[in-house]
Amino acid sequence: MRQVVVVFADKMTTGELMRRAKQLDVTHDPRLDRLRRLGTISVQPLVENLSGFDDYMAGLDPLALPLARNPWLAEFWEDTFACALPGAAGGADGRAAGEVAANRADRPACDPTLRLTEQSGYRQQKYLHFVRDATWAFANALNDMHLDLCKGQPGLCSGMQHIEGYTLRQYLSKVHFKDQNNQSFRFLNGSGEGPPRYSILNFQRDKQGGYFWKNVGQYSLTEDGSSNLVLRREEILFKAGGRRDFPTSECGTPCLPHQVKVKKENDLCCWTCRTCGSYQVVRDDYDCEECKPGFLPSPNQRHCMIVPVTFVDYSSPWAVVAMTFAAFGIVVTVLCGLIFAAHASTPVIKASGRELSYLLLVGNLLSFGMTFLIVARPTDATCGLTRFFLGLCYTVCYAAIVTKTNRTSRIFTRRPVKHRTRYTSPQSQLVITAILTSVEVVVNAIWLLYRPPATLVISPTREQRVLICDGLDDSSYLIGLIYPLILIGFCTIYAVKTRKCPGGFNEARYIVFTSYTTCVLWLAFVPLYIAATDHALRTVTLAMSLSLSGLVQLACLFFPKIYVVVFKPEKNTRDAVMAHRSHAFIPTCHSTPVVLINGTSRGVYARCRRGPPLCCRQDISTSSGSDSQGAPAAGAVSSPLRLDFTRFNHITSLRAPVTGSGNVSAASALRRRKHSV
Structure with missing residues (x-):
C-alpha cells in the first residue's frame, strides 16, 4: 500500500523537512521529488502583498533619515549591503560599540545610491498584511478605550495610565474595520481568533522548466459570516501530464448518498463505504441512525419520512x-x-x-x-x-x-x-x-x-x-x-x-x-x-x-x-x-295401572309405591281449558286416569263430570289419552 504523508506546516518548515528527507536518502533525485509534488494542492494563510509597502521600502535612505527615529534601519542597511554607514556607532540590539566598530572596520562606506529593490534582493514577505491588520486592531482598540475612559480628552488620561490585559482584550474582541482589500475584519465570536483567510495554491511547472506555487483560489468569510470559497478550477493542473480533471483518490472513493465511511484499521486517512440498513438514514459521514417506529428512510436515506396512517373502513x-x-x-x-x-x-x-x-x-x-x-x-x-x-x-x-x-x-x-x-x-x-x-x-x-x-x-x-x-x-x-x-x-x-x-x-x-x-x-x-x-x-x-x-x-x-x-x-x-316427544316427561306410576271391569263403577286407579305422579290424578272428572299463551287443554273424555296440566302457565284444572260409566268406556278413554300424550 502506498504511504501518504500530510504535512501541516509553513513553507520554510516544509523546505527544511524536505532537506532532511534528502539527507536520509528518502528521495534520491530532487527532480523526481519535484515531479511527485506536481499538482499538489496547498492551503496556506492568505498570500497577498501589502500595497504601498514596496514603494515605502524602495524610498528608504538611511543617510537622509534621522537614525534616532528608526534605530534598526542602520544595522539592517549595513547587514544587507555589507557596508558601513557614517555616524552609526552602536548596535540597536544592545551590542557593544567596540564590537560593532570592529565589524565595520573591514567594510567599505555605503554608496548613497543604494536602494531596497528586487535587484538588490528585496522581496516582501507574503504575510505582511497580517501585521498590518494586527496593528490596526490594537490601534482601534486603544482608540475605543480612549473614547470611553478619557471622554475625548487629548493625551492619556488617568483612566489609561494603567491598562489591564483583560480590559484591553475586551476592546480587541469588539474591533471592526476594513482591511486593505476593503473586507470586514473582526474577531470571531469574541474568542480572539481572527477571521479565516486562506489561499489555495497549486504546485505547477512553467514553460521554462521551473517550478512555482500558483494561487488558484482563496477562502474567507462574507459580511454575514457565511463561507466564501473561490476556486479557479481551470487554472489547476494535476500530475506531470498537466491533467485538469480531478484525480481519483487512491485512498478511498467517495461514498454514495446512502453510504457512510468506515475507517480502515491503522490508517485513519483511508476508508471503505458501508451501506446503511433498510431502516437507517445517514446521520453524518461516518454514522447511520435508526428511524423511529412509524418512520421509513427517504429514497436517498438522508432523512426519515413518516408512514401514512391506514385504517379499516367500508372500502377495505x-x-x-x-x-x-x-x-x-x-x-x-x-x-x-x-x-x-x-x-x-x-x-x-x-x-x-x-x-x-x-x-x-x-x-x-x-x-x-x-x-x-x-x-x-x-x-x-x-x-x-x-x-x-x-x-x-x-x-x-x-x-x-x-x-x-x-x-x-x-x-x-x-x-x-x-x-x-x-x-x-x-x-x-x-x-x-x-x-x-x-x-x-x-x-x-x-x-x-x-x-x-x-x-x-x-x-x-x-x-x-x-x-x-x-x-x-x-x-x-x-x-x-x-x-x-x-x-x-x-x-x-x-x-x-x-x-x-x-x-x-x-x-x-x-x-x-x-x-x-x-x-x-x-x-x-x-x-x-x-x-x-x-x-x-x-x-x-x-x-x-x-x-x-x-x-x-x-x-x-x-x-x-x-x-x-x-x-x-x-x-x-x-x-x-x-304432545310429548319423550315419555320421560310424564312420569308414569311405578306399578302398572289396573283396570277393574267387574260391572261396577269403581273406576280405574293406579297403584303407586310413592303416591300418584305429577300428571296422574285419581278423581274421575274432566274439563277443558287453555293457558294465556293459547296452549290447548284436553277435551272432556270419560276416563278415571287423566293428565293434569295445571303446571302450565294459567292452565286451569281439568275438572268435569264423567260423561259416562262402564268399564269399556273407561278403558277406551285411557287408550285415547295415552295416544294424545
Missing part, C-alpha cells in the same frame, strides 16, 4: 366481506320477524313466547348491525358505540332466552296445584329481561367513564401506522363479553331443566345447541382475536363472531318454528304443541 376488502355477511343476516332476521308477525296467533308462535321472540330478533338485528359500526373509520364516537353495544347485543339475546327458559322451568316445577306461578305474564317477562339487560348497561357505562373512548395510532411494524380504537390492541374489548358469558351459562342450565316439557315448550335441545355453538365460536374467535397481529383481521374477527352468533340463534331458535308454520301447518295445532 375484509370489511366488505363482513358487511355482506351481516347484510344477509339482517335480511334473514327481518323475514323471520315478518313470518312471526303473520302467524302470531298460531299455537306454535304462542308457545314460543311472542314478546320475547320479538326481543330476541331485535338483539339479532343489533348483532348484525354492529358489523357496520365495527368496520367504520375509528373515531371517538364509533369507538364508544362499539364498546357499549358489543356486549349489549349479546346480553339482549341471552337475557330473553334466560327469561323464557326460567318461566317455563318455574311453570313445570313440582309444587302443589294451589300455588299459582307468579311473574309469567308477557309484561313481567319484558320487565325481567330489561332488568337483566340493565346490568350490562351499567357495566358498560362505568367502563366508558373509567376509560373514555379514544383513538390512537400504533405501529405494529416499521412499515405501518394504523389508526385504531383505544383498547383494541390490549384485548380490553372482551370486558363487555363477561356478563353475556354468564347469561349463556344460565341458558344452558335452564335448558336442561326444561328438557321434559311438552314439545311446544321444549326448546332444550335448540337452546343447548345454541349455547354450545356460541361457546365454540368464542373459543375459536377469542384466541384468534388475541393472537392476531393484523388489526384489520382482528376487527373483522370481532364483527364476524357477532354475525355468526346471530345466525346460530336464528337457525336453532326460529328456523324450526318457521319450518312448522310454513311447511308443516298440520303440526301447528294445540294437540301437537302439547
Whole structure:
C-alpha cells in the first residue's frame, strides 16, 4: 500500500523537512521529488502583498533619515549591503560599540545610491498584511478605550495610565474595520481568533522548466459570516501530464448518498463505504441512525419520512366481506320477524313466547348491525358505540332466552296445584329481561367513564401506522363479553331443566345447541382475536363472531318454528304443541295401572309405591281449558286416569263430570289419552 504523508506546516518548515528527507536518502533525485509534488494542492494563510509597502521600502535612505527615529534601519542597511554607514556607532540590539566598530572596520562606506529593490534582493514577505491588520486592531482598540475612559480628552488620561490585559482584550474582541482589500475584519465570536483567510495554491511547472506555487483560489468569510470559497478550477493542473480533471483518490472513493465511511484499521486517512440498513438514514459521514417506529428512510436515506396512517373502513376488502355477511343476516332476521308477525296467533308462535321472540330478533338485528359500526373509520364516537353495544347485543339475546327458559322451568316445577306461578305474564317477562339487560348497561357505562373512548395510532411494524380504537390492541374489548358469558351459562342450565316439557315448550335441545355453538365460536374467535397481529383481521374477527352468533340463534331458535308454520301447518295445532316427544316427561306410576271391569263403577286407579305422579290424578272428572299463551287443554273424555296440566302457565284444572260409566268406556278413554300424550 502506498504511504501518504500530510504535512501541516509553513513553507520554510516544509523546505527544511524536505532537506532532511534528502539527507536520509528518502528521495534520491530532487527532480523526481519535484515531479511527485506536481499538482499538489496547498492551503496556506492568505498570500497577498501589502500595497504601498514596496514603494515605502524602495524610498528608504538611511543617510537622509534621522537614525534616532528608526534605530534598526542602520544595522539592517549595513547587514544587507555589507557596508558601513557614517555616524552609526552602536548596535540597536544592545551590542557593544567596540564590537560593532570592529565589524565595520573591514567594510567599505555605503554608496548613497543604494536602494531596497528586487535587484538588490528585496522581496516582501507574503504575510505582511497580517501585521498590518494586527496593528490596526490594537490601534482601534486603544482608540475605543480612549473614547470611553478619557471622554475625548487629548493625551492619556488617568483612566489609561494603567491598562489591564483583560480590559484591553475586551476592546480587541469588539474591533471592526476594513482591511486593505476593503473586507470586514473582526474577531470571531469574541474568542480572539481572527477571521479565516486562506489561499489555495497549486504546485505547477512553467514553460521554462521551473517550478512555482500558483494561487488558484482563496477562502474567507462574507459580511454575514457565511463561507466564501473561490476556486479557479481551470487554472489547476494535476500530475506531470498537466491533467485538469480531478484525480481519483487512491485512498478511498467517495461514498454514495446512502453510504457512510468506515475507517480502515491503522490508517485513519483511508476508508471503505458501508451501506446503511433498510431502516437507517445517514446521520453524518461516518454514522447511520435508526428511524423511529412509524418512520421509513427517504429514497436517498438522508432523512426519515413518516408512514401514512391506514385504517379499516367500508372500502377495505375484509370489511366488505363482513358487511355482506351481516347484510344477509339482517335480511334473514327481518323475514323471520315478518313470518312471526303473520302467524302470531298460531299455537306454535304462542308457545314460543311472542314478546320475547320479538326481543330476541331485535338483539339479532343489533348483532348484525354492529358489523357496520365495527368496520367504520375509528373515531371517538364509533369507538364508544362499539364498546357499549358489543356486549349489549349479546346480553339482549341471552337475557330473553334466560327469561323464557326460567318461566317455563318455574311453570313445570313440582309444587302443589294451589300455588299459582307468579311473574309469567308477557309484561313481567319484558320487565325481567330489561332488568337483566340493565346490568350490562351499567357495566358498560362505568367502563366508558373509567376509560373514555379514544383513538390512537400504533405501529405494529416499521412499515405501518394504523389508526385504531383505544383498547383494541390490549384485548380490553372482551370486558363487555363477561356478563353475556354468564347469561349463556344460565341458558344452558335452564335448558336442561326444561328438557321434559311438552314439545311446544321444549326448546332444550335448540337452546343447548345454541349455547354450545356460541361457546365454540368464542373459543375459536377469542384466541384468534388475541393472537392476531393484523388489526384489520382482528376487527373483522370481532364483527364476524357477532354475525355468526346471530345466525346460530336464528337457525336453532326460529328456523324450526318457521319450518312448522310454513311447511308443516298440520303440526301447528294445540294437540301437537302439547304432545310429548319423550315419555320421560310424564312420569308414569311405578306399578302398572289396573283396570277393574267387574260391572261396577269403581273406576280405574293406579297403584303407586310413592303416591300418584305429577300428571296422574285419581278423581274421575274432566274439563277443558287453555293457558294465556293459547296452549290447548284436553277435551272432556270419560276416563278415571287423566293428565293434569295445571303446571302450565294459567292452565286451569281439568275438572268435569264423567260423561259416562262402564268399564269399556273407561278403558277406551285411557287408550285415547295415552295416544294424545
